[in-house]
Amino acid sequence: MDWLQTFIQQADMKHAFKQASVGIEREGHRITPDGDLALTPHPKKVDGSTTAFYIQRDFAESQLELVTPPSYTSSEVLEWLQAIHEVAIESLDNDERIWPYSMPPKLPNVDQIKVADLEDLDAVAYRDYLVEAYGKQLQMISGIHFNMQISPEFIGKLHQELVEKHDDQRSIKDFQSDFYLRLARNFLRYQWLLVYLFGAAPVADASFYRDKNDTFEQGPVRSIRNSHLGYVNKADVTFTYDNLEDYVAYLEANVANHHLIAEKEFYSNVRLRGAKKARSLLTTGIKYLEFRLLDIQPDAPYGIKASDIDFMKYFILYLIWSDKDSNMDDVRYGIEIKTKVAEEGAFDVTSMQAEGRALLADMQSMLEAIDADQAIIDVTNQMQARIEDPSLTPAAQMMTAMKDIEGYLATGKNFAEKVFQSAWEKPYALGGFEDMELSTQILMFDAIQEGYQFEILDRDDQMLRFSYKGHQEIVKNGNITSKDPYVAHYVMENKVVTKRVLAEAGFNVPQSLEFKDIDQAMKVADLYTDKAFVIKPKSTNMGLGISIFKHGANAAEFKEALEIAFKEDGAVLIEDFAFGTEYRFYVQDGKVLSIVNRIGANVVGDGKSTLEELVALKNQDSKRGHDHRSPLEIIALGAIEVNTLKQQGYDVSSIIPEGEQVFLRENSNISTGGDSIEMLEAMHDSYKEIAVKMAETLQVNITGLDLMILDIDAPATDDNYALIEANFNPMMMMHIYPAFGQGKRITKDLLQFLYPEKTKFTGGTE
Template sequence: MIEILKNKMTPERILSAGVGLEREGLRVTPQGKLALTPHPSIFGDKLGNPYITTDFSESQVEIITPVFDSVDDAYHFLEALTDIVINEINENNELYWPYSMPCDIPEDEDIPIAEYQGEEGKKARAYREKLIKKYGGKRQLISGIHYNFSFSDDVLETLFRESGGELSYRDFKDKIYLKVLRNFLRYRWLIVFLLGCTPGLHGSYIEKCLACMEEVDSSETFLSQDGTSARNGSCSGYKNEIDLYPSYASVDEFIASIEEYIKRGDISEAKELYAQIRLKPKKFNDVLGSLKADGIQYLEIRTIDLNVFDKCGIAKVDLEFLNIFMLFLLLEGEESFDTWQQEALINEVKVAEHGLKADLELLDHRHWTLKTAWAEDILEKIAEINEYLDLKQDHCIEVMQNRLRNPQTTYAERLKQLMTEKGYLNANLELANEYRTDSVSRRYCLKGFEQWELSTQILIKEAITRGIKVTPMDAADNIIALEKDGHKEYVKQATKTSADTYITPLLMENKVVTKMILKENGIPVPAGEEFFSVDEARLKLPNYVGKKVVIKPKSTNFGLGICIYDRGGTIEELLEGARIAFAYDHTILIEAYVAGLEYRFLTMGDEVVAVLHRRAANVVGDGIHTVQALIDKKNEHPYRGDGYTSPLKKIKLDDQAQLFLKQQGISASTVPRPGELVYLRGNSNISTGGDSIDYTDKMHPRFSEIAMKAVRAFGAKFCGVDIIIEDYSNPESAFGIIELNFNPAIMMQAYPFEGKERRLGYNILKTIGLAD
């Protein structure tokens, strides 16, 4: 088989596989007690959200990634989901518990079982009520990582085609997965050692399980002397009442085994078999029937403890190793004997409970062998596969070899030392708080989508949070598909949707036409005229010398090419402004300058959803640094970046900015006085380095009504209305609409420099009919 892979496939094709991840985790209070609050309503229907749901309890959040063909993509999406959960539960001052074994938990009667809606919900609830009676609620709160794996169609079809056997493709695929499953059961002890991360229990856990460990101190910390994974041990873990050993010789024999267990009353249905690895069907609501009709679709590995040292619960290097480990399981031979499953279970428990003992022995085909020697042999075989197939997975293999040779670097030993020093609760709470700080600090960024415009990231994040299926279609054009309950919408750049007509942006991008339509609807606009050439500008601009005016391109966005003369300008300065404007359009406008501050009214549907004051790019003097040095320092703010992937933009001292400074009699080398506010340009666009300040709750409603009147004149559903107002709190104040913007960026209102953050992704979903 390895020769087929070597000769017929590239390393990249061999490693490509279907990888999906599920992570369970408890919501806890800042004190480490189980949060008894309901599952956050923002996540919607628990049975309908494909990304964020519950497991056994209302307090147990489960996050689920789609299937990806690379470890990197799966890990990044898991991190995105983890960030979403941490940020949402933080609103209720709760933490996402990073450890597989439970926090400080109450007795069974006080553990809130997950609530569901509808007929399917009743079945889900009834199943959980049976589990708590049969196994107890405390065991049900154990959490972990489920690693869903499938070989790529490319790999399976190549092996099938080259094998030349008599089996059908479906039967061949089943045979492949059954072999991998059997070998995983044989070698799962190695995963328990390498990834095990549950060396202790809290004093509120099951008493007979605590008796198997040593109480460290009065903080209710109980630790195993040399165990790696209480979750996979004989007492503390999540297991069936009796050990069950179904047949994995074929799909039919497996089904027959499960039916026999159900008939005997050992389990109530197929999913109650708490196996370390599961055969997964096409239809989840009929496991056995679907396996028989459609065959095995993928394998679900359930051995993996949450890794407390990674915010996502599993490190990327461990996922990389699991990927090549699955290949090893496919290529490794197998020797069958009657009690091989019993032997595999013995090895699992021994490593879970004593894996850190240097002289631990395991059963290998009925013979005792030193765990370290056997593990070295397996890792060496994996290294040989890696080298022979040129897979370039040296790093993850070396990491595992180092863990084996230096047990102090294993997750279990590291966590045991941490809990010895700080106590069970404090050790895990410190990590949970660290991950919360990280997630909150980068809440505007969606992991795995960093190259998408931030406005689109905001929409994607909101859709995922609310259980709306997101399909990225084109990152370069920021096009996504959103779908829920059969309703599908295509969206470009967050606010280009089917809700607006084709003509709307064409009208808005023409500033002359915009002014005409506004005027027709009784909305005041600044007076001005058009210039079609530099010669015409040179001829007419003397009429504007000394007057307060604005020169700008006829059709532009983001404040590009705009020069403001709020103190009047010389003929030379006006001509320079004309030159800058003509660089962006063949036609330019000169308009009367409207006194006051500029505000962006963001409208969606039939309402103003946010109002923002955009303060022009500026620096504040300290009496020491030059203007340029102050710009460099301000650009270090974490919100400031380049392009459209950050809430604020870096300030650039371009021609327009230098001209604006010159009008003030200063330059980039000037050292402003302490506290002196120096504006760097007349226009206040965020795209040119401005500051965003939320005024939604301060703005007088009259101006929001004016903004909506302007938007209705164009029939727009999404719009950014720029209004200059002398006094935002006075309904009689002078004002002037200077621009309407189709496809407005939303990141500056969602994450303002000052003021309240707004959930504008929700407003978009509501406007296009995907949210209530």
């Protein structure tokens, strides 16, 4: 097939050829902190419905399956796998962990192993059949399934080349199916190489073996999972990958003759994907392939490393590039060799070494021809070293470190503990996506947990698209949705219009003056010498550019505050100060879900540290960070903070008396270093009713309303509260992770608001 290699090496085809998408399914059992198989039901925090996308159940109730969406780079796949893994761990009950290996931990009596408790009764019946046909122990093996779709652009251009220059008469659908079938045959013929390079199931506890005579005389092997003790078809099951019509006919005949209970019982390390039923593939064509032979890698926190993904991807591409076109005799030989290599001793030189050398050398030639990144060339060099030295293979490395079964069980427990602790280091963040705004991270966490599917439309712009049974919703910045009219955002962004609309509706708002240049504003400075007031930009949020003067200001202070505000906007408001305590009301769908009292950036003195040192110490809190990637923001020492200190008679070098609280900001925004205290239950209901009516007046479903209230225990009157700001994209993390009090998971309320039809199933025991 020299013509194919020549075609691939064209400048535009090299890129398309390498643009295959990959998705991972990683299985793993829940275990107790002591390393025993968890006998508890599926965690109630996780949607266990068969429609759930990212976290599913495999055979057993204890067996999680973590599924990533298709991605184009190994780093993206790992980001998703890390995120889903951390959501799973943080959702488990009783401090359970996830077992890190393909072979299970020590198993209890088989009567205690429960098949997955699913709402789909047919799925449960199928699992019950597997118990009778194969025993529970076999089904407790876990692994990595590698889903890969070759670039449709590449396949389309290749088909066009064949039609125009080689007189190929096949439709694009039929050509694509034939293309994938050739790839499947080649993979099955040469799959032994991956078993050798990635085999990581050398031993199993005695409790795994259904027949106590099922042992390997030579001791630890490369992969029990890929041996005759793993997933192997019954002797009477027949199949072919020659063409799609015969593949479907054979599979259906096996079911009709009761050699298989269902098509999915057909155990093959390659599955044809694109439809739920094999016969439907004749209509849809094969869309992608699922490769099912990889063992969970013992040194990978999430079961597989980026370098493993890259090698697997490029090995599959090599099987396309190669002039090999395996037939069914080759396939049957490949299956035989795969089993033989799996059962070789973990430290033995493989009997297939010469072929392995040739395959990897040929693959290196392809990598150079298609200008592959140096990283995959280096990884392939490492695989060549494994061919020469079996002690470098995962199975051998495991046995070198673990020694025996006891070591295997102990090491598995310890590694699961390490991954568990890592997941909990930043429970507020979503590992893999920590560069995104925190409210968006939390919304993604909840969507994974609740069984929604979503994609990141624009990572920098924090834009997500959610899907559930065909219903799609786009969400930006955590809570900007289609449920609010676009014009409402502009109304709330404009503080003058917001107050006018609310004042006309009878709500209490402070009076203000608007200016577009400093000189005009300075003409009224004398009015505020002894009057409490606020200077702030007309159209910004998050406390930017705000200066507050509770006791008036001189001309210099007045001008400095104007300069700060005009840096943020072309128009500035000078507003009467509303006395009282400020509270943020989070309103959604006609309900107040959370209220927090926000306290401006502050420190408490210890009698010996300077104010600058106190700020630095408080900023060491792991919950503080920058740009809304953490629950609390770093406290700055800029012009506004220095000015606020000056009004109190302090500067950054002042030593603050022990126990004295000093505020660095008059405004209480979390965005400028403030703290939050949950106050929903303590707040008088009359203020909640006012907040709901304000949202209705502004014609919004989601908003954050800032109210100044004199006494939260007293009913609202015309003069004991005032609205100072309405926010169209209110910060969510201050409500979810307040500095004090019980947080409210308002992101889950948002998902339920967007998808009222969505229900959750965790099992019949709930």
